[in-house]
Amino acid sequence: MSTKLHLPKESIDHARQLARAIASPVVDFIDKHSSVTVERAALRLAGADGANPDGVPVPNLVVDQLRAADPTMLEDGAVLRYVNALVRTGDSVGALNARVAAGYNVAQQPLVDREKIVKKAAELVTTAADRIKGNRAHRELKQEEFHGRNNSPLLYLIVATGNIYEDVKQARAAASQGADVIAVIRTTAQSLLDYVPFGPTTEGFGGTYATQENFRIMRAALDEVGEKEKRYILLTNYASGLCMPEIAAMGALERLDMMLNDSMYGILFRDINMYRTFVDQKFSRMIDAYAGSIINTGEDNYLTTSDAFEKAYTVLASQFLNERFAYSAGLPARLQGLGHAFEMDPSIKNGFLYELSQAQMAREIFPEHPLKYMPPTKFMSGDVFKGLAMNTLFNFVSKATNQGIHLLGMLTEAVHTPFMMDRFLAVDNARYVMNNMEGFYDDIEFKKDGIIVNRAHDVLTKTISFMEEVEKTGLFDAIEQGLFAEVKRPKDGGKGFEGLIKKGPAYFNPFEDHLKRELGLER
Amino acid sequence: MHVVRPYGDTMDDGKVQLSFTLPVPNGAKGREAARKLVLSWGFKECEVVHSTVLADDFSMYVAYAKTEQSIDYDSVVADEASADASMDMEAVDAFIKEHIGRKIVVVGACTGFDAHTVGIDAIMNMKGFNHHYGLERYTGIDAYNLGAQVPNEKLIDYALKVKADAILISQVVTQKDTHIHNMTEFVELLEAKGLRERFICVAGGPRIGNKLAVELGFDVGFGRGTYADDVATFIVKKIVEKQKA
Structure with a gap:
């Protein structure tokens, strides 16, 4: 790729080495640990599903039974006892789920021959792997069939009614208006639930519960509208919060195409324990990698919390770290939707040039990554006319720097959840700008030593000195001291810490083993 | 008494701009429905200047209308805590x-x-x-x-x-x-x-x-x-x- 910013290659390489050095001790920690949600994700891949009459999901029932029986039992992996129960009862997966939901305790069954468990588990791994591979193949087939029909960048729209059936109506309309990607926003409390609810849901606040049944309902609706529009419509949800890997597993089984997933977002912005988050993000990314699902990282949050001009380097540093953690989970660059945002104060002189510089810098440093670009939110107001103008500049920067995934800004961002016409105006604006500038990216170069070029060099330099400080401090300590996003998170504080599990010498997780083999992560 | 009406480009012209969506197909019938709807809200004149299709059976309208309603500005009491005279x-x-x-x-x-x-x-x-x-x-x-x-x-x-x-x-x-x-x-x-x-x-x-x-x-x-x-x-x-x- 030709460069417009002339960033020194040795500086970029140095930043990547720093990211590796920063991540390395964290990855060592991750590999020695599991968590309650990692175990539940493995159970879900094995087929554990359903809920008891109180709504407690079967994967939670199993994990809670093991913890209650003996706090060390989970060190062997929850799949061991689940499969043991299958062998013992001779049940199908569905029958065992019903039995567990009715009160059957898998922790109280003596273990059969390990060989029998290993053999049965291998069958379950094959079943899950075949289903996920089938989903991947179907996606690739449809994307081939409708090749060239999607917008570039992909236009990404959000629905958030709280009711999955109402979401379906809005999503259909959005897709027929031109959206390539539909994200179903989650209800505001879900990231802090240590379980994933079961079944279709019609009640949510500011969004809709992520459940496997809701995934299935929306997937079917988007496939239908996709056939009509002759475009593959990508479906997005949130593998974030306390159930990152479980959501990733459900998404893999139901052919979701993108997952919001950040290596540190939960720690900094949701006060989830740091050890827990690092462990959870890895297994979720391994599943995403196998399912061919694109992750969207959350760097935009650094800019809504802090000043986008002054703290631009924190975005780039986070992109390097997200990339490193993604690679260590087997996720290739083409599935890394690294995030950033158009959030500078609109009254800054030359703000547009700085935004252009930041977006082009991300493009050049991460050339194969489908960058996820977020619209203005912080400075949006009730002045919807100004809001539309700001979104136009945002659309311009996105096309001018060849971004991958473009979350459409809403002119009513600061007023209400979008009306149908707000979404239409957003798509219409983006298509107007992008059609008018189709050849701009290939045609334009930047002045050497101009404002745009100098700004990118300056941000890269600041990023490196920040990463050097983090490397010297250590990532866990750096988070504890508030080096990221100006928030301090104690190592043993935050939500979900009690759900961390030390892997025992006989830890059994055939799904993790399979993913490691398939993704080339075997050491 | 200080009587005011919306201002377009002439004092007391009462001009307002409106935009909304109707759950009907776009077309002449939809535009007439939009116009009559606006008049039913008490506006005296209405011109639908734009309409477009949003989705199957949904269409959006932009309209300009004129109102004869007015308000006595002196009678208005604001419900706002943010005092105009906050200290810095x-x-x-x-x-x-x-x-x-x-x-x-x-x-x-x-x-x-x-x-x-x-x-x-x-x-x-x-x-x-x-x-x-x-x-x-x-x-x-x-x-x-x-x-x-x-x-x-x-x-x-x-x-x-x-x-x-x-x-x-x-x-x-x-x-x-x-x-x-x-x-x-x-x-x-x-x-x-x-x-x-x-x-x-x-x-x-x-x-x-x-x-x-x-x-x-x-x-x-x-x-x-x-x-x-x-x-x-x-x-x-x-x-x-x-x-x-």
Whole structure:
């Protein structure tokens, strides 16, 4: 790729080495640990599903039974006892789920021959792997069939009614208006639930519960509208919060195409324990990698919390770290939707040039990554006319720097959840700008030593000195001291810490083993 | 009496612009339906200048209309706590030094399940918003921003621990009146503990009015367009008022 910013290659390489050095001790920690949600994700891949009459999901029932029986039992992996129960009862997966939901305790069954468990588990791994591979193949087939029909960048729209059936109506309309990607926003409390609810849901606040049944309902609706529009419509949800890997597993089984997933977002912005988050993000990314699902990282949050001009380097540093953690989970660059945002104060002189510089810098440093670009939110107001103008500049920067995934800004961002016409105006604006500038990216170069070029060099330099400080401090300590996003998170504080599990010498997780083999992560 | 009407380009022309969606196909019939609908709202003239298809059986309209309705501007009373005469940061700090003589303590959070910190951050974070510094920057204020999804109970415990003068509650999500339930619960909790008079209680959010907040038992409510200056001014004046009482 030709460069417009002339960033020194040795500086970029140095930043990547720093990211590796920063991540390395964290990855060592991750590999020695599991968590309650990692175990539940493995159970879900094995087929554990359903809920008891109180709504407690079967994967939670199993994990809670093991913890209650003996706090060390989970060190062997929850799949061991689940499969043991299958062998013992001779049940199908569905029958065992019903039995567990009715009160059957898998922790109280003596273990059969390990060989029998290993053999049965291998069958379950094959079943899950075949289903996920089938989903991947179907996606690739449809994307081939409708090749060239999607917008570039992909236009990404959000629905958030709280009711999955109402979401379906809005999503259909959005897709027929031109959206390539539909994200179903989650209800505001879900990231802090240590379980994933079961079944279709019609009640949510500011969004809709992520459940496997809701995934299935929306997937079917988007496939239908996709056939009509002759475009593959990508479906997005949130593998974030306390159930990152479980959501990733459900998404893999139901052919979701993108997952919001950040290596540190939960720690900094949701006060989830740091050890827990690092462990959870890895297994979720391994599943995403196998399912061919694109992750969207959350760097935009650094800019809504802090000043986008002054703290631009924190975005780039986070992109390097997200990339490193993604690679260590087997996720290739083409599935890394690294995030950033158009959030500078609109009254800054030359703000547009700085935004252009930041977006082009991300493009050049991460050339194969489908960058996820977020619209203005912080400075949006009730002045919807100004809001539309700001979104136009945002659309311009996105096309001018060849971004991958473009979350459409809403002119009513600061007023209400979008009306149908707000979404239409957003798509219409983006298509107007992008059609008018189709050849701009290939045609334009930047002045050497101009404002745009100098700004990118300056941000890269600041990023490196920040990463050097983090490397010297250590990532866990750096988070504890508030080096990221100006928030301090104690190592043993935050939500979900009690759900961390030390892997025992006989830890059994055939799904993790399979993913490691398939993704080339075997050491 | 000071009678006013909407102004287009001539005094008293009564011109307004409207845009809306109808669940019907786009076309001549849809445009006529839109025009008649606007007239049924009491407008005297209506021109539908644009219509477009949004989806199957949905279409959008842009219309200009004329109203003969007017209002006596002198009869209007505004429901806004953000006084036009709020002090800026330096003035608030000077006021604290002169009239209170100690640092004041402010605790704030997005309570309940609300995860949107943009409002509380704009008021409290060092940086502030739109060139108005946040409360953390004030030399006379110890400010603690507890962030999002803080249970009411925890917020009150924290306020007691740091001996807060004022508690700020930010509520952004208002779907299904969740903010009203949450704000009510907060005040009831304080009252149950006999602590309501111990703190100055401030509510804020894009859809929080002063009237609503006061009805729910808060001292004040701040809506759209509020800065840290407005909140700080209210708190310091209220502290002095309580000292005198």
